[in-house]
Amino acid sequence: MNLPPSARALGQWLLLGAVVGGVCGVASAVFLALLELATDFRMGHEAWVYALPVAGLVLGAVYGRWGASIRGGNNLVLDTVHEGDAVLPLRMAPMVLVGTVLTHLFGGSAGREGTAVQMGASLADQVAHRFGVTPDTRRQLLAAGIAGGFGSVFGTPLAGTVFGLEVVCVGRLGYEALLPALTAAVVGDLVTRGLGIHHTVYPTPGALALTLPVLGKWLVFAAGVALVAVAFIEGTHGLKKLLERRVPWLPVRMALGGLGVVGLWQLSGTDDYLGLGVPGILRAFHDVSLPWDAFAWKLVFTVVTLGAGFLGGEVTPLFFIGAALGNVLARLLGLPVDLGAAVGMAALFAAASNTPLALSLMAVELVGGAVLPHVAIVATVAYLLTGHRGIYPSQRIARRKLGGPLLERIVSLRELHEAPRKPGAPR
Numbered sequence: 001m002n003l004p005p006s007a008r009a010l011g012q013w014l015l016l017g018a019v020v021g022g023v024c025g026v027a028s029a030v031f032l033a034l035l036e037l038a039t040d041f042r043m044g045h046e047a048w049v050y051a052l053p054v055a056g057l058v059l060g061a062v063y064g065r066w067g068a069s070i071r072g073g074n075n076l077v078l079d080t081v082h083e084g085d086a087v088l089p090l091r092m093a094p095m096v097l098v099g100t101v102l103t104h105l106f107g108g109s110a111g112r113e114g115t116a117v118q119m120g121a122s123l124a125d126q127v128a129h130r131f132g133v134t135p136d137t138r139r140q141l142l143a144a145g146i147a148g149g150f151g152s153v154f155g156t157p158l159a160g161t162v163f164g165l166e167v168v169c170v171g172r173l174g175y176e177a178l179l180p181a182l183t184a185a186v187v188g189d190l191v192t193r194g195l196g197i198h199h200t201v202y203p204t205p206g207a208l209a210l211t212l213p214v215l216g217k218w219l220v221f222a223a224g225v226a227l228v229a230v231a232f233i234e235g236t237h238g239l240k241k242l243l244e245r246r247v248p249w250l251p252v253r254m255a256l257g258g259l260g261v262v263g264l265w266q267l268s269g270t271d272d273y274l275g276l277g278v279p280g281i282l283r284a285f286h287d288v289s290l291p292w293d294a295f296a297w298k299l300v301f302t303v304v305t306l307g308a309g310f311l312g313g314e315v316t317p318l319f320f321i322g323a324a325l326g327n328v329l330a331r332l333l334g335l336p337v338d339l340g341a342a343v344g345m346a347a348l349f350a351a352a353s354n355t356p357l358a359l360s361l362m363a364v365e366l367v368g369g370a371v372l373p374h375v376a377i378v379a380t381v382a383y384l385l386t387g388h389r390g391i392y393p394s395q396r397i398a399r400r401k402l403g404g405p406l407l408e409r410i411v412s413l414r415e416l417h418e419a420p421r422k423p424g425a426p427r
Helices: 004-045 046-066 074-083 094-104 114-132 135-156 157-166 175-194 213-247 250-268 279-286 294-309 314-333 337-353 358-366 374-385 414-416
Strands: none
Touching: 004 046, 004 094, 004 114, 004 175, 046 094, 046 135, 046 213, 046 250, 074 114, 094 114, 094 175, 094 279, 114 135, 114 175, 114 314, 135 157, 135 175, 135 213, 157 175, 157 358, 213 250, 213 314, 213 337, 213 374, 250 294, 279 294, 279 314, 294 314, 314 337, 337 358, 337 374
């Protein structure tokens, strides 16, 4: 039977998207189960944190020997979407999985989205290679892999879908990948949940009417979020460059980073800032006595961990930083603490990753619809105030955030940020 081209295309995307979502869902389930075991073990054996420098030395040696081709992480994934001809190595998935679990086992402050995105993209590229698809179809499947990994690891398929479309190019949505991305994110989430994974349940803030005074408070709130986002971005990239320049050998860099985290742990006098920090996120929703500097401590812990080269992502630490910052700002501005924590949690990552739409949706999926329109306003304003920078320097951009003509060519944030500028030109 001869099917019309549109029906064949629909069937292809449903099939390929479902396959990608299936493998992403299984990978995320395995990863989350291992991550929970590692976190529980570390919390019951606090002394293991002292071994983080040794773990860094070993992980650095392994990555230096077998992981040179995948050390770009999420930036390698984004570069491959735009211009890569070589298939993402299949070993990226197991290596980032094991490396991230070990980072958390010894107390490193890292997240999980980076691992999920890299596993998803690597597995999606293997699917594209096996099916022998065209280069354009392959790029769309890579976006689906990003969506499937992100959506399944957090239990937020709609946010995962939009994240896969939004993260690739700042200010643009890749609608051509919408169907495979949505299919992969939904199937991935269903598979992960079907394998017995239970995601964190966040408190649901009450509704707050958007009035002019409230809007003014959210604008001040957004400025604070943007400042912290810039501090995180510049701190992580700056420390990474400094260590790479001063300490060329990766194992030693990671060992030094491990020493730094151990020192911070002893200085802070608490293990609240180790690992993912989910209890700290939940605390920020209700505790009006939360230390005002909790967000700063978690920021420094995470900058040192990731800047030194440990594996993991930025989302959950940024959720902690954003929720704690939102708690403090809400108390200062007279906003509900639970709403401030929810908005800060999503908006900080939105600003740092240049994905305000995805994170506005993610906030709704995690804490309910009452967070709108507050989170959309704060995420958008903070995204604009952060400028042309982000935690993923390989993100492409075709037009400056505040408008103007198209750039002569689509460039990475890295190129735009490092290019010589005329006096007064925006960054």
